[in-house]
Amino acid sequence: GAGVSQSPSNKVTEKGKDVELRCDPISGHTALYWYRQSLGQGLEFLIYFQGNSAPDKSGLPSDRFSAERTGGSVSTLTIQRTQQEDSAVYLCASSLRSGTGNTGELFFGEGSRLTVL
């Protein structure tokens, strides 16, 4: 596609429910990132994919959070048993990766706003 696409754009859920957030990166971008932005806060790194592999999962807040990427393209971030503190905007970004590593900029989607009641 022309840009990074995220769905849903807005999700309201009840505490304890599971949610799935989807990211469709720019075609050909091998690197994919998930960040979380809470109200008035900066970007918290969650996880990074290179192809289908996730070299760094250190940012996932708890074992309720997981992410996968299939076919080197679409990624899904899953939050199980949601809590109110999970309420935030979840941003996905993708990037090209050169042979010497990623020197390019990240292209961000519009984000998925999650509200846990």
Next chain:
Amino acid sequence: AQSVAQPEDQVNVAEGNPLTVKCTYSVSGNPYLFWYVQYPNRGLQFLLKYITGDNLVKGSYGFEAEFNKSQTSFHLKKPSALVSDSALYFCAVRDKETSYDKVIFGPGTSLSVIP
């Protein structure tokens, strides 16, 4: 571990005046440095980056940034601010020496340009 600091939560500047948004970083090796802007209710947009070479880099919308290795800083500047520049600005860093492409963002600085 890499980290980014933006010491000012809020910067206010009069329209037409020069603006500076500060950023300092910490990496174990040499950095790749980036600035992004976020307009209200929008995703982040890339402004400019420093990879290597000239310490002064120019980017979109008339912005520029100066890499200072001794001070580990990468301050964002613009000679003449516009009201439309009001937004949230994020500095980001990647450690050039690692094989991971992890990009870490600073906490952001809210810029208000006053007419």
